[in-house]
Amino acid sequence: MKNFILMDGYGIFVWSAFIFTSVCCLFVYLKTRKELKKQEKMFSEKVNELPATKIAIVQERKVEKQILVKSSKF
Secondary structure (H helix, E strand, O other): OHHHHHHHHOHHHHHHHHHHHHHHHHHHHHHHHHHHHHHHHHHHHHHHHHHHHHHHHHHHHHHHHHHHHHHHOO
16 A cells, blocks of 8 residues: 555655646636536526517517508508
């Protein structure tokens, strides 16, 4: 066990590199997860706004159609 940890004198370099790499990967993972949650929230807000926008567009078109129908009778 001791020989595995020390690795013939190279253990300090191997284990420090392993720990450094693990910490960096954890940092990138956490940062990416945070950004994903942020993007999901923004997307969700946009999706929730979409039906209201579509309703407004349909109502505008109805008004435009009514105006065109009334103006064509004259």
